Amino acid sequence: MLDSCRLSPLKWLAEEYHDLNGTQYDVLEESPTPLEFSRLVRVGRPVLIKESAIPEADDAAKWTKQWIANNMGDRQISVAVTPNGRADAVTRGPDNMLYFAEPFTQKMTMASFLETLSSGGQATESARSGEVHYLQSQNGNMFSATYFDMSGNEDPSEFEPLREYVPSEIPWCSDALDKSPDAVNLWIGDEKSITSIHSDPYENIYSVIRGAKHFTLLPPTEGWCLQVPNLTEPQPSAKTERRYPHATYNRSSASSELELVPSPSDTPLVRWSSVADPTAPGALPPEAHPIHITVKAGETLYLPAGWWHYVRQEGFTVAVNYWYDMEGRGMSWVWLNFLRGTEEPSLGNEEEPESGTAAVGLK
């Protein structure tokens, strides 16, 4: 729990920030120039761009399930599977304790995976069982930092056949930030998967190719609103400090159901928001001012570093996101750590993933 000495400046900052900025966000009809985007990054507010970062994304013949499956053939890809569509989220275990749950990673063909998604014809065995599949490997599954360091030769991708359709970087963004992306990720899922609210220390460019993504955003100044116990849930002791034991879904055999398996007791606790659904009535205190932005196919969202986001999808949804390391010099990093209440900030420290730290593997 936050004591008043700690909470008072956070409340002041949140109120002042909101008074000055409201819940406005810019909407651009087309992609910005590098200089325009550099100015927008300086402001650090979300921007909806009504243009895709993916060439030919509008081409109706491309990025259909059929087209994706045909391109990918019988390669095995890594798909996140959960019983409830909530990967990387706080979840109650069989022992009635709350855990930070990572998904089971299942290898399958793209065709098999796509069949599990809504509006996709025949459901597979696992889909029938109620399990939810989401392509969300988010480790630079299209292009990783290695790709840019090694000119691409040393960075194999599970999605190699799709690389020719996805630019490895966004020219106006790379030029504005004077760097290449740290990771480029392909996301494919449907309305059954939800991304729990968290923040990342990355400038994030999110381009939707099919379907739509519904973002619920909070500015970095309102992160403390996520630390307030959610009164609609029972309050286990772990919640007070918002550090959860780590667990991963697994199954004992290929045909058995998923079980949440707690990690060894020396695995560091994971700090994560205790607010499961910030769109639910009463989930947030009145000081929170969420911004709702829907990003449709052919549109791109600039999600500034440190902004809290909760994401739902509308039907079969394909998207690509570009993570660029945030500016390490100056004040930004210090402010984000201050707002997150991180006692010992250190760039790139992944030992104990925080909700909103550099732990890429945790979104």
Next chain:
Amino acid sequence: MLDSCRLSPLKWLAEEYHDLNGTQYDVLEESPTPLEFSRLVRVGRPVLIKESAIPEADDAAKWTKQWIANNMGDRQISVAVTPNGRADAVTRGPDNMLYFAEPFTQKMTMASFLETLSSGGQATESARSGEVHYLQSQNGNMFSATYFDMSGNEDPSEFEPLREYVPSEIPWCSDALDKSPDAVNLWIGDEKSITSIHSDPYENIYSVIRGAKHFTLLPPTEGWCLQVPNLTEPQPSAKTERRYPHATYNRSSASSELELVPSPSDTPLVRWSSVADPTAPGALPPEAHPIHITVKAGETLYLPAGWWHYVRQEGFTVAVNYWYDMEGRGMSWVWLNFLRGTEEPSLGNEEEPESGTAAVGLK
């Protein structure tokens, strides 16, 4: 005095900021492009640019005392006069109280003014009396915001004849910030004048034409270091809150000496740093990490909004500075107010000048 609840986060922020950034600053051999400068503004650290923003500033025939005086002819200009070279500074009055002292403004010709400056031949009557003259009107004396709003027709300048030698804006800066300057000021003085430490909510481009300026800088995160009582001075009660009664130098007749005249008692108190000379041993607590930058003739300093600065000059010094309004959206304004401990920040509120608020008239 700052209580521990307030001071603790400020100390944490200052330490983290320093750990991350040190006292480094960039040095550019030539002026940045708009995009490069936009990135530098995002970082918000001082940058020394080894190029003048004033064309032909290197031309030895220009900007000599003779050339300036000849150009200006017998026009009357406004010159700040003090007994000690410390205009807009905390000064002890005849009643032994401390005041925020504004200079006497004297009208004279440029030639008369220049004669009072060092290495300038015959001293005038007022120079002989020990008075110090400084051209520091800083109200947009070359170009004000009106100039840009009205296409120049409605913005008379005392320095009209010099306008053709001073660009009204800096292309790479205006383009990066997407705005024209709020004020462009000519500064002429010598080593007898000192600018007391303060900060401004402006992006500041400072180009030195003759002589040199010695800047002592503190980042916005170390502003609290200026709020600690300076133990080398007696501590009047006013110092605890660092709000000083306002006073202005004046003289009862044209030939009499300057006297510090307290303003009417309903004049708002002025909040100003109690540290008279941050370069003096022991003037700052060990948590302060001042950066010393000398800007020589032909060089330009980018001084980011919110940075505290104390300025000395080396001999006869001519400079032009460009103030651009800082970004009002996003976090910057909120952070600067938080660091300054401003309870009720409001853009452009000049009712009670703070050390570091928008009160242009107070530097």
